[in-house]
Amino acid sequence: MTQPTLTTPCMRIALMGTRGIPARYGGFETFAEQLSTRLVQRGHEVTVYSRCGLLDRWGALEEYRGVRRRQVPTIFHKYLETPLSGLTTFIDSLFQRYDGILLCNAANSPLAPILKLKRTPLLINVDGIERDRAKWNKLGKAWYLLGERASVTLATRLVSDADVIADYYRETYGCDSEVIPYGVHPVARQPGASLAQFGLKRRGYILYVSRLEPENNALGVIQAYNHLNTDMPLVIVGDAPYAHEYKARLRATASKNVIFTGFQFGEAYEEFQSNCYCYVQATEVGGTHPALVESMSYGNCVIANGTPENLEVIGDSALAYPKNDFAKLGELLARVISDRDLVERYGEMARARALSQYSWDAVVSRYESLLASLIQR
DSSP: OOOOOTTSOOOEEEEESSOOSSOOSSHHHHHHHHHHHHHHHTTOEEEEEEEEETTSOTTOEEEETTEEEEEEEEOOOTTTHHHHHHHHHHHHHTTSOOSEEEEEOGGGGGGGGGGGGGTOOEEEEOOSOGGGOTTOOHHHHHHHHHHHHHHHHHOSEEEESSHHHHHHHHHHHOOOOEEOOOOBOOOOOOSOHHHHHTTOOTTOSEEEESOSOGGGOHHHHHHHHHTSOOOOOEEEEOOOTTOHHHHHHHHHHOOTTEEEEEOOOHHHHHHHHHHOSEEEEOOOSSSSOHHHHHHHHTTOEEEEEEOHHHHHHHTTSSEEEETTOHHHHHHHHHHHHTOHHHHHHHHHHHHHHHHHHOBHHHHHHHHHHHHHHHHHO
């Protein structure tokens, strides 16, 4: 086990605002698992708050790879789940002892004044500009706007996962933030049961990974794919608990060679990333998307939606199409399907960039140092 250095003494850290660990939903949960388990390996005591039903095990403690998982209740509803779990988390934390708190997602910040009662240093990872997501109604967008403003006011220090997000907070609120991206730790896996379940072969499918919500553009990817003259299937990895109408539209639009796998995690997810022919990142909202940097680290040829955030991540190591130009995406897919040398070349460039700039160990070291400096103050 790696021990903390003298400049980073053992700390009691709480990580709040995600659905909990192990990762079973999205980027923040992957982040929470990677950060918390690695901080524990460095000798720190870490508690990750997780969500349970309203009448379930409030305050129950479980251990996951050395991390303390603390359950707090919520109502599993599209608009109530996050703020209510934030409220119960913050109330619970008043009766615990933490040296530092890391809060994920600006949507939790409107209720975060509760955390200030104990004067514990508070880092807030604001994520992307969430109010731009199409899934939110006017009330949801207003809540996220309030969350941005509350984050700026309440945080001891803001954390952004991309320069584009940091620029937004600086230009909009005059608030600087620490830029710390997500990390990668690829685990290569040979084709196994997960691919066999869907009749897939190594380097024989196009991969898309994201929550199935409108701003992640699975529909545009499927429409672009439908116009291709290929037998290579498109594999859609992901789901969304509240997007029933959108998911029905995706399935109605998809041709017979589009395969929906639902959520895939752990070894199954690693198997899908390890063996695809190329990878499509179609998101248009957010900062550094974990699935994007992960796919790069596996040496996949990436085709990305040309948003500022995605272009910041890929540099010149991947192909990009103009934002939401899915006709151009179709052209790029046709090009890479017909040119394996191109796929290999971009795959190697993507791997080199991801491993050099998005190391989990480096990411954890930066959070560790930042927390220690705030606590020592």
